[in-house]
Amino acid sequence: MSTASLSLVFPKPSAFSQNQSWFQARPRNKTISTIIRAQSGPLKEDVIIVGAGIAGLATAVSLHRLGVRSLVLEQAESLRTGGTSLTLFKNGWRVLDAIGVGNDLRTQFTEIQGMVVKSEDGRELRTFKFKDEDESQEVRAVERRILLETLANQLPPDAVRFSSKLTNIGRSENGETVLGLVDGTQLYGKIVIGCDGIRSPIAKWMGFPDPKYVGHCAFRGLGFYPDGQPFEPKVNYVYGRGVRAGYVPVSPTKVYWFICFNSPSPGPKVTDPSILKKQAKELVRHWPLDLQNIIDITPDDTINRTPLVDRWLWPAVSPPASSGTVVLVGDAWHPMTPNLGQGACCALEDAVVLSRKLANAIKSQPASIEVALNSYGTERWPRIFPLTIRANLVGSVLQWENPVVCSVRNNIIIPKLVSLGPLLEHTNFDCEPL
Numbered sequence: 001m002s003t004a005s006l007s008l009v010f011p012k013p014s015a016f017s018q019n020q021s022w023f024q025a026r027p028r029n030k031t032i033s034t035i036i037r038a039q040s041g042p043l044k045e046d047v048i049i050v051g052a053g054i055a056g057l058a059t060a061v062s063l064h065r066l067g068v069r070s071l072v073l074e075q076a077e078s079l080r081t082g083g084t085s086l087t088l089f090k091n092g093w094r095v096l097d098a099i100g101v102g103n104d105l106r107t108q109f110t111e112i113q114g115m116v117v118k119s120e121d122g123r124e125l126r127t128f129k130f131k132d133e134d135e136s137q138e139v140r141a142v143e144r145r146i147l148l149e150t151l152a153n154q155l156p157p158d159a160v161r162f163s164s165k166l167t168n169i170g171r172s173e174n175g176e177t178v179l180g181l182v183d184g185t186q187l188y189g190k191i192v193i194g195c196d197g198i199r200s201p202i203a204k205w206m207g208f209p210d211p212k213y214v215g216h217c218a219f220r221g222l223g224f225y226p227d228g229q230p231f232e233p234k235v236n237y238v239y240g241r242g243v244r245a246g247y248v249p250v251s252p253t254k255v256y257w258f259i260c261f262n263s264p265s266p267g268p269k270v271t272d273p274s275i276l277k278k279q280a281k282e283l284v285r286h287w288p289l290d291l292q293n294i295i296d297i298t299p300d301d302t303i304n305r306t307p308l309v310d311r312w313l314w315p316a317v318s319p320p321a322s323s324g325t326v327v328l329v330g331d332a333w334h335p336m337t338p339n340l341g342q343g344a345c346c347a348l349e350d351a352v353v354l355s356r357k358l359a360n361a362i363k364s365q366p367a368s369i370e371v372a373l374n375s376y377g378t379e380r381w382p383r384i385f386p387l388t389i390r391a392n393l394v395g396s397v398l399q400w401e402n403p404v405v406c407s408v409r410n411n412i413i414i415p416k417l418v419s420l421g422p423l424l425e426h427t428n429f430d431c432e433p434l
């Protein structure tokens, strides 16, 4: 979406219905229409979430569990059905447990015991067991599609409005937020939660710069083995020069793989799966055959190539996470590179922290909503900012190209100096059930 399409000027909305409740009037899992259609004029809603990705759905489910209803607007016609997997560490699982879907997901995905790091010639550089480093660690690669469906299933059937691309955002004279959708619909929201991902139009409207390309791209795919996949429950990493790859079992029949490669620019968008496969295989053509084989059996709709980006939230320079009653969650606020596997985990953390604060503010004093949103930003920033930088630096080290430097990394740093425990300390996150 171009900045030019964002308009700040909207007609003055009529006042919100005074008798419209913030809270669910009916028990969970019953159909509740959350849109109040005025006699004539725009749609009105107390809490509008833009984006039905992980952040948006996790926020909607968290609020729902706390008795606050919301309407989720999603630009796509349905939940994302293709796509690959996300590795979730124990902080992600704490949140999924807190919102009541952890056990449902656990039964579908393999628990990963540890990791093996190899050089491009197949030499094993180091192995780690997660539980040796931290008894409470929990690692599983979860299919994005199933995670989204599981979250969406917790919501009333009409809680997500599809084909609802946000094209305009503005503030009315009364202070409400006015959202314009691609089909011409206008919605007025008392609270707007921007979960609209790395290219968030809401973040742009709030003054955030575009995320920055970090100099490498990633191929990803999900290999499918109908007769059962052959790998041990470990993450396998292969570190080359300017290229690194990995694969990890997801379930008894699926294996997630990725290849990160240096590229001075993101390059043209390629969607043809046969070209993507060819390009990916070319990068690792002299590497151990496992990777080539997984790529070969990857269904077309699960392979993609993504330029990696992030945005550093510099203190006193970056806008805060909220402006009035508009707030950002997940990648919309803090896009980070996937080198620590923390983007989705942090989006889940954001969702519960924000929802708790928001629900408390609504229950106690609607006037304190802006304070609650501010407090969310203040609490989450010290968690998010260092992680974004750390993920970026880890990526830079892993993408080194210089042969001497890579040799030091592979023969000294990884075998002798790296300790997994401190490296995964960022996965500590306490979260009570909602």
Ligand SMILES: Cc1cc2nc3c(=O)[nH]c(=O)nc-3n(C[C@H](O)[C@H](O)[C@H](O)COP(=O)(O)OP(=O)(O)OC[C@H]3O[C@@H](n4cnc5c(N)ncnc54)[C@H](O)[C@@H]3O)c2cc1C
Pocket: 050, 051, 052, 053, 054, 055, 056, 073, 074, 075, 076, 085, 086, 087, 088, 164, 165, 166, 167, 195, 196, 197, 198, 199, 200, 201, 218, 220, 306, 308, 329, 330, 331, 332, 337, 338, 340, 341, 342, 343, 344, 345, 346, 347
């Ligand atoms: C290569 C790669 C590997 C990764 N691996 C991991 C990993 O292993 N572990 C991990 O924790 N994280 C990982 N991540 C990060 C993770 O994918 C993101 O952090 C996560 O998807 C963020 O979720 P989100 O809901 O904030 O954004 P998204 O998932 O991008 O969702 C945004 C939603 O908003 C919708 N939307 C956008 N614009 C509009 C609009 N104008 N109107 C309406 N709807 C809109 C989109 O359609 C989408 O549904 C990885 C990322 C990459 C790129």
